[in-house]
Amino acid sequence: MRKPILAGNWKMNRAPAEAVEFVRALQPKLAPYLAQVETVVCPPFVCLPAVADALAGEKIGVGARIGVGAQNMHWAENGAYTGEVSAAMLKGLAGYVIIGHSERRQYFGETDEGVNKKIVAALAHGLIPIVCVGEDLAQNEAGVTEMFVSGQVRAAFAGISADQARAVVVAYEPIWAIGTGRTATKEVANHVCGAVVRATLAELYGEAVAQAIRIQYGGSANEKNIGELMAMPDIDGALIGGASLKVEAFVEMVRVTAAQL
Numbered sequence: 001m002r003k004p005i006l007a008g009n010w011k012m013n014r015a016p017a018e019a020v021e022f023v024r025a026l027q028p029k030l031a032p033y034l035a036q037v038e039t040v041v042c043p044p045f046v047c048l049p050a051v052a053d054a055l056a057g058e059k060i061g062v063g064a065r066i067g068v069g070a071q072n073m074h075w076a077e078n079g080a081y082t083g084e085v086s087a088a089m090l091k092g093l094a095g096y097v098i099i100g101h102s103e104r105r106q107y108f109g110e111t112d113e114g115v116n117k118k119i120v121a122a123l124a125h126g127l128i129p130i131v132c133v134g135e136d137l138a139q140n141e142a143g144v145t146e147m148f149v150s151g152q153v154r155a156a157f158a159g160i161s162a163d164q165a166r167a168v169v170v171a172y173e174p175i176w177a178i179g180t181g182r183t184a185t186k187e188v189a190n191h192v193c194g195a196v197v198r199a200t201l202a203e204l205y206g207e208a209v210a211q212a213i214r215i216q217y218g219g220s221a222n223e224k225n226i227g228e229l230m231a232m233p234d235i236d237g238a239l240i241g242g243a244s245l246k247v248e249a250f251v252e253m254v255r256v257t258a259a260q261l
């Protein structure tokens with residue numbers, strides 16, 4: 001059984017004070033579900049210390065704390081990389097890191113090779129990578145989704161051992177569904193998560209490892225569609241942008257996910 005994982009990608013939203021206020025509002029509402037649903041918030045870098053601090057004050061009772069993730073990192077340990085943050089620097093602040101989000105690939109020139117280096121570095125530092133893959137509209141319409149996404153998965157996992165691979169979370173996020181209100185149908189999302197992402201992982205690592213790796217869907221996931229998405233056999237969670245910025249919507253998504261277990 002794969003434990004469902006819902007992660008909120010806040011993108012470039014919220015300063016530290018607002019971030020703390022938000023997670024304080026989330027914590028008591030999410031507490032009943034955290035044992036069953038791994039729940040993560042990914043605020044901007046500058047919020048990580050304050051958010052990690054606010055959540056560290058929480059008692060670990062039934063279940064656990066809300067997890068904290070970064071939205072990006074650099075692969076090097078340190079050095080002349082102006083504006084970047086390394087995995088080592090995230091220690092104690094984040095347990096997860098989003099890697100290769102399509103916005104980073106599109107607007108900041110991230111390549112498959114860079115994504116792979118970041119995954120290697122994240123794993124070396126004990127961070128759980130949430131690795132994003134997904135085709136754009138033109139690729140989707142050209143019918144090359146399967147080939148493209150499978151290629152992204154292969155490139156992302158290059159040189160990563162089967163043991164390490166088990167820890168990685170893959171997020172299938174069709175670019176045409178991100179922030180557009182146009183969600184992939186549950187059938188299409190499940191097909192790509194299962195018959196493309198998981199099948200590629202099975203080719204790389206064998207069926208047992210592929211069955212252990214969690215695969216999220218992302219792209220206009222919200223409190224209304226999460227139930228049908230999570231009911232699909234190969235969808236193990238969601239990477240949530242817009243809806244994760246609203247307490248009620250995010251809590252409802254976690255609640256619905258827990259209720260279906």
Ligand code: PGA
Nearest residue numbers: 178179219220240241242
């Ligand atoms: P969205 O974003 O939920 O707002 O579509 C998802 C993402 O970019 O991870």
